[in-house]
Amino acid sequence: MYHGAFGDRLGRSFHLNNPPVLHSRTRRGARLAVTELRIDQSGYGMTSPMGSDDAYLVCLNLRKQSTHELWCDGRSVCSSSYEGGTAYVLDLRRDPIAYIGDPLHSLYFYMPRPALVEAREELGRNSIVDLAIQPSECFRDAIVSSIGQTLLPIFKQAAAANQALVDHLLQGLCAYMAATYGGLSIRPDIVRGALAPWQQRLVTQMMRERIFEGISISELAEACGLSAGALARGFKKSTGMSPHQWLLSRRIDRALELMEGPDASLADIAFHAGFSDQSHFSRVFTQKMGVAPGAWRKSLTSSCKRVEAA
Template structure:
């Protein structure tokens, strides 16, 4: 005998993703792992209407950031429905332990962050915040700070094989901290501590970073080498050096590149790759930002 379903339920369908979106209709479907977060990007170019429905799970919470204006979502609750129009940089947060059903209309492009209750507690502890296991649910609220942080991950989502793990870890840690501070239920500061690396810890961290100029080392690995938590390490490294680990990595890449530009005739494109940049264009952008001129002009003047 066929089992009946409630208005929220639908049979399992392999043609949909974990949020109930039709895989066939998705024009963008990208995933990246960060520090305590799963980062996703879901998009539909055309205004195709569809209904999504998911059952309750223990996955935690999802935070969505809309990069496009005009997406409309009619959300069905137990005894009523609400309609929301998403502007660019507006945010929603919903608990995945509740059943969800909504009609989606118009094109959309969402950056999504899935975070478990355990990860919430870890990020809060590492950021010196009172323990948090619940986020306040919102729909369509503007949050330009979170939107700017989220957008910075788009290149990494588009080319995950070229993404620096240090950069992704730092950015997702910042995103997690912002979410907890702004939306964590009864979050409050528990006081700040002076945090600096010992000379030995600083030397260990810098040595590991230099051995991985392409950025293929995670914040967690650096923190473990220093016997520190991930969040404590990021703060302590910044207090000690005046820079985040990724900023320090970029400066070391540029320092090595300047030596090669000055002492060798190696092509700029080859220097870019050998110093850990994805290509010459990326190298040039960072070089101009830190040095004030292009590698070619600097080499000629030097």
């Protein structure tokens, strides 16, 4: 079961052990969290998949990145730089992964959409909410920055002694983001001819559940009340790829997680990620990632050794 992109789970995506994290909960019990991530060397490489979740990460950048490359739903959505003190938002429904080129120091605020909906309702506003910020959009916000700077010293102190302050700041930031940036979604995949949001969620969930054996277009179309052709066209309009390409991308995501372990062979990884054989896995991996899986694994091992030696 997926438990949210914070703490150890987020750290694993960045190949970091036990990053510091602060927690809170809303009145209805929705989890809020902020994780501090720090990478002190350059050329770190790609993150691993964070997992799909109906939640956002609000990322406060404390150091400049000369190269900020971000992929969502298997598509490149950003290739630029950002300055220290800026922020951006990741929609965890879109399977974000990133390339880390420069030393990194950031705070990642985990905000499930139910917490944002709850905040909007308490403010007397419409409960239908998305954070209407494109993933490629870096922005400056004095409130986000100030809350982040206030929380930084608490990571090094006894969290329990400061829990009331942590609750106040995290819940306050959630309410602020919901009030200031909440609204109807401006996600680029909600366009004319695309699947309805419920159809896209259903199709992707069905494919995740059948990641090993695969699933036919006709089954997906029947579940959505569409013809096979309309389903295929709508899905590509929504995600930028065909259902088959999307399924292969999720298998690659699974393979990337398995490759973090040093013991499994590439043949075993191919099998457990749902590929027919190692040759098929190697061909798809190289096409998607631009490097063979063996070379990727070697670079990942080198990155981990650099972190341990730091």
